[in-house]
Amino acid sequence: MHAMVLQKPGGPLQLEALADPEPGPGEIRVRVSACGVCRTDLHLLDGELPDIVYPIIPGHEIVGHIDRLGAGVTTHQLGARVGIPWLGHTCGHCQFCLRGTENLCDAPAFTGYTRHGGYATHAVADASYAFPLDGLSDDVAAAPLLCAGLIGWRSLVMAGDAERLGIYGFGAAGHIVAQVARWQGRKIYAFTRRNDRTAQDLALQLGAAWAGAADERPGLALDAAIIYAAAGELVPAALQAVRKGGRVICAGIHMSAIPSFPYSLLWGERHVMSVANLCRQDGLDFLRIAREAQIRTHTTAHPLSDANGVLARLRQGDVLGAAVLVPDLYS
Numbered sequence: 001m002h003a004m005v006l007q008k009p010g011g012p013l014q015l016e017a018l019a020d021p022e023p024g025p026g027e028i029r030v031r032v033s034a035c036g037v038c039r040t041d042l043h044l045l046d047g048e049l050p051d052i053v054y055p056i057i058p059g060h061e062i063v064g065h066i067d068r069l070g071a072g073v074t075t076h077q078l079g080a081r082v083g084i085p086w087l088g089h090t091c092g093h094c095q096f097c098l099r100g101t102e103n104l105c106d107a108p109a110f111t112g113y114t115r116h117g118g119y120a121t122h123a124v125a126d127a128s129y130a131f132p133l134d135g136l137s138d139d140v141a142a143a144p145l146l147c148a149g150l151i152g153w154r155s156l157v158m159a160g161d162a163e164r165l166g167i168y169g170f171g172a173a174g175h176i177v178a179q180v181a182r183w184q185g186r187k188i189y190a191f192t193r194r195n196d197r198t199a200q201d202l203a204l205q206l207g208a209a210w211a212g213a214a215d216e217r218p219g220l221a222l223d224a225a226i227i228y229a230a231a232g233e234l235v236p237a238a239l240q241a242v243r244k245g246g247r248v249i250c251a252g253i254h255m256s257a258i259p260s261f262p263y264s265l266l267w268g269e270r271h272v273m274s275v276a277n278l279c280r281q282d283g284l285d286f287l288r289i290a291r292e293a294q295i296r297t298h299t300t301a302h303p304l305s306d307a308n309g310v311l312a313r314l315r316q317g318d319v320l321g322a323a324v325l326v327p328d329l330y331s
């Protein structure tokens, strides 16, 4: 197989020819048809996540077709199309797994971080953590659903019944969550980088009531805000934008330091919360809703070998919606 491999902190990823991986007991192997590029991949590249073991193949928004079944796998068929998300494995017996919060497992595995991911022509996954993708659109369009969509969904659930919802960082997750939230009847207020007219226009096209820069205010108090951007200064900004009792949800795996802020911003029973990973039930719930709500992802497809260029554009804020790597593009 071929893969874009991270050999050391800072990268760059290197295109390598490797032996085809064999699925172990309980695992499946897929031929990757599309793999979404997530901001978390930048944190991996930059060595900002703890305990990275090199070399590692990034990528945790994998759409593929099963081309080999490991021993004992009865839940999937050869040839079936599946999605492989960030949550790659959980222990099943720690206090968090037993309590129904496997997203917080003490001994988890994460796709494209602690096990090899989908920046490759082939990937192996634990069959119990792969989702069937029946009824969803084409492979490239489905890829961003597997992290931006799933974790976006978990953060939207955490926003409770908020009717006026702020979204800080209108990228892959933001543009999916906005569609779900609109379908649920909520109002969306989209906050982007200053002068990012293309992201603001996309937000308005998707039904946002307002779009502007993160330091602007929509002229009313929000019920909740979800922060997808990795900038800690957005936390006090979002607290300032929500009403008493409102929630600010931090949905990224990594964020720059949150600057100190006056207690008055938190006062009034405002909450600051984080979203970590996903439970498999989040995936099942969200993929059903993605079909019902007919979520349309805004994607651009790139050859697998262009992963470094795509990551650089994501860092610059030059990706509208979601970027997706396609091993077979142009080959």
Ligand SMILES: [Zn+2]
Binding pocket: 090, 091, 092, 093, 094, 095, 096, 097, 098, 102, 104, 105, 106, 107
């Ligand atoms: Zn566990």
Ligand SMILES: [Zn+2]
Binding pocket: 038, 039, 040, 041, 060, 086, 147, 148
């Ligand atoms: Zn992700």
